[in-house]
Amino acid sequence: MKILHTGDWHLGRQFYGQSLEADQDAVLDQVLGAVRTHSPDVLVIAGDIFDRASPPATAVRQFNNFIRTVHADCDTSIVLIAGNHDSGDRIASYASLADPKRLLIRGPLSPEERPLILEDEHGPVAFSGLPFGNEFSARECYGDSSISCPADVVAAQVACARTYVPGNARWVIAAHVFVANATPSESERSLQVGGIETVPPGVFDGAHYVALGHLHRQQSAGGEHIRYSGSPLAFGFDEAGSAKSLTMVDLAHDGSVTLQQLPINPPRAVRVLKGELEELLDKGGREPSEDFIKLVLTDKKLLIDPMGRIREHYPNALALTYERDESAEPILLRGSSQAKLDDPIAVVGEFLSQVRGEDGTDDEMALVGSALRQLNNVEERA
Structure with missing residues (x-):
């Protein structure tokens, strides 16, 4: 079975105050082109579709047009989950219009993590969508007051989802989490204020492929079958030069995966x-x-x-x-002043040395001396 994995679109986001609407139109066209060219059985969108819970109307139209086109023009099924930037209720509203045999759309946490089950020539494949949820909503959802961190939340989600996976099915999970030892970027929002926000990769034991969202760099996380596709656009200068791509997954009959990165070429690097x-x-x-x-x-x-x-x-x-x-080191860490305050030229020279890391030139110090003499002359005449 062929799975196209993407996520972290952040529709509606700006880059240092600059609109990214045209750039996001361009990369969505490239995602759509990949769907048409490679005909994946499933498209997984692993959260952070929008950049904020109340996205601008232009971002909503971008997303609606994309989903409408894939659904109408392609045979590809869709698995879609809410990320920490999304409103779970907004994402869930799309589920009321979805074909349950072809689309799995997950917004808020649910005590019934029922999968989308698809068939290929080798048998069933179960797709579980695990949306982002904080520990407070997870305690209420699962009736477990001991849930206290993101790892507990994901463990509860996976345990719940596992009960609905047929014993003869290969299992694919979509989740929006920070897996331990993965590499973040400066543009991601923390999943938790205080405490440990990462989850161990072992929490996904039993899954044959884990399609992750949240981190914006493409990378594996604890195993080749646990992977971030990364965001299709860079959202910080720390990502300068980073390759952007979609992840194409070929899930074999025995649950092993073969991965291929399909390049994304943003119009503005x-x-x-x-x-x-x-x-x-x-x-x-x-x-x-x-x-x-x-x-x-x-x-x-x-x-x-x-x-x-x-x-x-x-x-x-x-x-x-x-x-x-x-x-440069902070000036305050470079030691106390050695110049006497009654020698202003020496004070200026020391200042230049500390700020620039080198002494003032002869011409500069001569200019300082000339300015100080003129100032003294003015004061004497006054």
């Missing part, structure tokens, strides 16, 4: 450019780009309006830092 401003301006003049850009300037001196100048070639330059600021 996320990049970090490092160098002196003049070098970057020269490169931008030769190779202008609409990509999202962070600048790390290696210039030793502060520059006048570097962002305005660079945006002539990189209109989506959104962040700027100086290399010395990123690597």
Whole structure:
């Protein structure tokens, strides 16, 4: 059985204040193209469809158009779960219109985690959708006051789902969790305030493939059959250069899986450019780009309006830092001042040394001395 795994679309999200609507349209077209080209039996969307519980109308239309097209034009079944950014009730509202023989849509937690069961030439495959839920809703749902962390929540979900899986079926789980030892990004929201938010991969024992959502980097998590597809777009500059993809899973008759990454090519990449401003301006003049850009300037001196100048070639330059600021230790940690306050030139020289990591030049110190003498002359005349 062929399974196409994706998630963490975050429809309605912005990138440093810039709309991503066009970018998300483009990647949804690529997901739809993969469905049409590879004809998977099932499309798994592992949560965080929207970026917030009350998404903008444009994001809702994007999602509705996508689901409507897949359902009308393709034979692919859909498994869809709510993530921590979604409203479980909103996601559940789609289930009332869904074909229960072809779609599994899971919003809030439920004490009955019944799977979608599909057949191939080797027999049944059970798909369990385990939406995100916090420990408080899980205690109420499962009647267990001992549930106190995400690992307990997922363990209760898996135990409940397991009871509905036929003994002769291969088992696929979709879940929205942070598996221990996986690599996060700066753009993910914590699943728990305080305490341990990760879950051990062993909680999924018995499943032949686990389609995970929440972390935005594509990666395996405790085994090749436990995997994050990653988000189709980068949402932070720490993901600059990271490959984006969908995961195609071929589930064999014995439950083993073969994985293939189908590349996603966002219309605007996320990049970090490092160098002196003049070098970057020269490169931008030769190779202008609409990509999202962070600048790390290696210039030793502060520059006048570097962002305005660079945006002539990189209109989506959104962040700027100086290399010395990123690597410098806080000034307060460099020891007490050695200069006497009655020697202002020495004080200025020491300040320059601490801030820049090098002494002032002869010309700079001469300029400081000249300015101080002029100031003294003004005071004496007054």
